[in-house]
Amino acid sequence: MVAGAISVHQVSKTFGDAHPLRALDGVAFEIPQGQFVSVLGPSGCGKSTLLRIIAGLIAPDAGGRVEVMGHAQRAPSDDVGVLFQTHNMLPWLTVEQNIRLAAEVRRLPQAEVRARVDQMLPVLRLDGFRTLYPHQLSGGMRQRAALGQILVLLPQVLLLDEPFGALDALTRDQLNVELLRLWQELRKTVLLITHSIAEAVFLSDRVLVMSDRPGRILEDVTIALPRPRDPQATKEHADFARYVVHLQKRMGVT
Amino acid sequence: MRWREIVEPAILLLVLALLWEKAVVIFGIKQYLLPPLSQVLDALWQNRAMILEQTWVTTVEILIGYFWAVVGGILLGLAIFAWPPVRRTLYPLIVLFQGLPKVALAPLFVVWFGYGLASKVLMAFLFAFFPVVVGTLGGLAGTPAHLIEHFRAIRASPMTTFLRLRIPAALPSIMDGCKTAMPLAVIGAVVGEFVGAENGLGHLILAANANARTDLMFAALIAISALAGVLYLLVELAANRIWWRAL
Numbered sequence: 001m002v003a004g005a006i007s008v009h010q011v012s013k014t015f016g017d018a019h020p021l022r023a024l025d026g027v028a029f030e031i032p033q034g035q036f037v038s039v040l041g042p043s044g045c046g047k048s049t050l051l052r053i054i055a056g057l058i059a060p061d062a063g064g065r066v067e068v069m070g071h072a073q074r075a076p077s078d079d080v081g082v083l084f085q086t087h088n089m090l091p092w093l094t095v096e097q098n099i100r101l102a103a104e105v106r107r108l109p110q111a112e113v114r115a116r117v118d119q120m121l122p123v124l125r126l127d128g129f130r131t132l133y134p135h136q137l138s139g140g141m142r143q144r145a146a147l148g149q150i151l152v153l154l155p156q157v158l159l160l161d162e163p164f165g166a167l168d169a170l171t172r173d174q175l176n177v178e179l180l181r182l183w184q185e186l187r188k189t190v191l192l193i194t195h196s197i198a199e200a201v202f203l204s205d206r207v208l209v210m211s212d213r214p215g216r217i218l219e220d221v222t223i224a225l226p227r228p229r230d231p232q233a234t235k236e237h238a239d240f241a242r243y244v245v246h247l248q249k250r251m252g253v254t
Numbered sequence: 255m256r257w258r259e260i261v262e263p264a265i266l267l268l269v270l271a272l273l274w275e276k277a278v279v280i281f282g283i284k285q286y287l288l289p290p291l292s293q294v295l296d297a298l299w300q301n302r303a304m305i306l307e308q309t310w311v312t313t314v315e316i317l318i319g320y321f322w323a324v325v326g327g328i329l330l331g332l333a334i335f336a337w338p339p340v341r342r343t344l345y346p347l348i349v350l351f352q353g354l355p356k357v358a359l360a361p362l363f364v365v366w367f368g369y370g371l372a373s374k375v376l377m378a379f380l381f382a383f384f385p386v387v388v389g390t391l392g393g394l395a396g397t398p399a400h401l402i403e404h405f406r407a408i409r410a411s412p413m414t415t416f417l418r419l420r421i422p423a424a425l426p427s428i429m430d431g432c433k434t435a436m437p438l439a440v441i442g443a444v445v446g447e448f449v450g451a452e453n454g455l456g457h458l459i460l461a462a463n464a465n466a467r468t469d470l471m472f473a474a475l476i477a478i479s480a481l482a483g484v485l486y487l488l489v490e491l492a493a494n495r496i497w498w499r500a501l
Contacts, residue, residue, distance in 0.1 A: 057406060076407045088404040091498040092422050102408040105418070133498075153408065 004067070005157050005189035006031040006054060011064035012214075013049050023049045024060075025214035031206075033156070036183055036190045038200035040247065041210030047193045048084075050215065051159050054191065055082045069156050078106065081150030085162045088146050089134040096121070096130035099148040106153060116152050123185065124148045125178075140171040144178065151186070160192045176203060177231055184228060197251070201225070201243045202234055209250050219250055289469040298473035304458075309477050311453040312443055315371060316485065319378020320439040324432055326379070327386025331428075334387070335394040348387065356380050357445055364450035374446035374454065381442030382435035389431020393424025422498075429493040436489045440482040455481075 006029075013024040023046035031037050041047050052058045054066050056076045066073040068080055076082075089098050099120060103113040121127045124144045134142055143163055150158070160179075164172040176199060183190055194200050200207045201223055209219045223243055225234055234240060271291050277283070278290040285293070298305065330348070333340045359380070363373040397420050405415045447456025455474050462470035 055407060057403060076409050078409070080407075082404075082407045084400055084403070086398075086400045088401060090401070090419070090422070101418070105405075105408050105410045105414055135498075149404075150408075 004030050005033040005035070005069060006191060007065075007067040008050075008054065009065040009067075011050070011053055011060040011066060013046065013053065013058075013060055013064075022214035024053075025216050027064075027215065027217055029208060029217060029220065031189060031191065033189050034187055035205045036180075036192070036203055037206045037208060038192045038194055038204040039208045039210060040194060040197060040200045040251065041215060042212055042251065043195065045210045045213055046215030047210060048161050050210075051082070051161050051191070051193055055080055055159050057082070078153050079155055080157045080159060081153060081155035082159045083143075083146055083150055083161065083163045085165045087134075087142050088149050089142060091134050094131050094133055095126055095137070095145045095148075098134070098145060099152050102149055103152045113152075116154070120148050120151060123182065124151075138171075139167045140175055143167065143175060147179075147182070155188070157189045157191070160190065162193055162195070165194075172199075173231065179203065180229060197244050197247045198235075201240060201247065202229060202231070207243075207247060209247065221247065221250075286466045286468050289472065293469045294472040294476070297467070297469040298476060301470065301473065305455075305473060305477050308453060308455050308458045308474070309481055312374075312447065312455045312478070313481060313485075315374035315443040315446070315454065316378050316439050316481075318371070319375040319443060320382055320436060320485075322375070323379045323382035323435055323439060324386055327383040327431065327435070328390050328428060330383070331387045331390025331394065335391055348384070352384050356442070360446055360449035363446070369450050369452050373449075374443045374451065377446035378439040378442035381445070382439035385434035385438065386428070386431040389427045389429070389434070390424060393427030394420055396427065397423045425496045426498065429496050433486070433489050433493055436486050437482055440478065440485065444478060 008027055008029050011024055011027045012022070015021045015023055027050060039047050039050065049058070053060050053064075054068065054073065056066075056068075056073045059074070060066065068077065071077070071079070073080070090101065093101065096117060099117050100113055103116060108116075121130055124147065126141065126145055126148065129137065129141065129145075134145070137145065147163070164175045167175065179190075180203060192200070192203065204223050207221045207223060208217050209221065210216065211218050221243065225237055225239055225243075275291045278288055289297075330344075334345045335341070356377070360373070360377055363376050367373040367376065401419055401423070402415065405419050410418070443454070444456040444459075447454040448460060451457040455478050458474045459471050462468070462474060
């Protein structure tokens, strides 16, 4: 058994005092290092809250606990990179400057920053675009660059909150393939939040199904489709449709 | 596209100038009420050296007042944003003060600071600084929440977040404040000159008026609007360097 990358213990979250709103209710799961796990759930089920808690951006209610790479996660750490649906690019910086930003903020040595950025740009297929500004990029390129913004700190764990949700279906499919390639190359642990069942099945080793608010884990589905996955072959695999139908039932779609 | 932006307003200006010139003659308006434009332009040309000199006096007043309005306005905006006690105490007072007719203060400033430069600079400053405060505050408060969260996630210190995120994100709004402030600084300086001065375009207007030299008065008015136009253009050029405003 590989050491755990993310451990979530009895995490609940309630917002507001006068009219308390329970967003999460006793969420618990473990993700071993290197796994690709998706969290699937209806809108407003507390998926993003869960992700913010794992990132250390907000605290869970008393009693809940999150460990990332063996350390209690009470505040943001360099082990974790977070990417939200709205990209993190600063409009006044070029692609390269945007990717450097986090490394500069963390005060890494100049040579190290340069080495990491030079390594990152080809992997993200942004080599020819380093001097462009975000508004000059296509939506897909922008999200790839935004991924570079968090990868530059070499996090072990990537938390992705519907990172491609705002893009058209075609670009989204392409980026999912890119994401798989990156994941295979970089061997990171990925926790992806999505409400697309097909996307979750195609990408993941496991899919965690969340209930309506207050969010609980309803089921932990292991996706035993062969890897490496291919957009065509994987989706034609007999089990792919089986997983999709099962998850649809679980989420009450059919 | 570019030439139309120059030619079209020029045509309008020409039409209005012609209307002015002809209307005075057609309706037989007395010259001390409204001289024909040609006479105004003549007065402008005849007195060009003196008018240029007075324009320079006013320009200096405006620029010093505007400079401190921008510096002071940004600093005040920063302090109000960053420091809740200042927001609670000083900010309401400043807002209240804005409701005051600042013109009414001009005579007092003349008594306090004399007929020279200081009272005009102060008037220009008072007229101009508030939009800069508002622009700075609005820009700082409007930093996108997801970017602030991103800076938290990469563990940026509050100072780094301020310098690398909040300030650049606020710059377009700060520049808007500076643009609004420029014409106000012009008005402030001229109002200051109206109330008590020995020099400047405002003083020239009063002096010309007293001597029934309406043509010279209009010449001074043309000088003021030309000056205001040039100064605004300069601020506009500086503002265009903050190109991400349009995003």
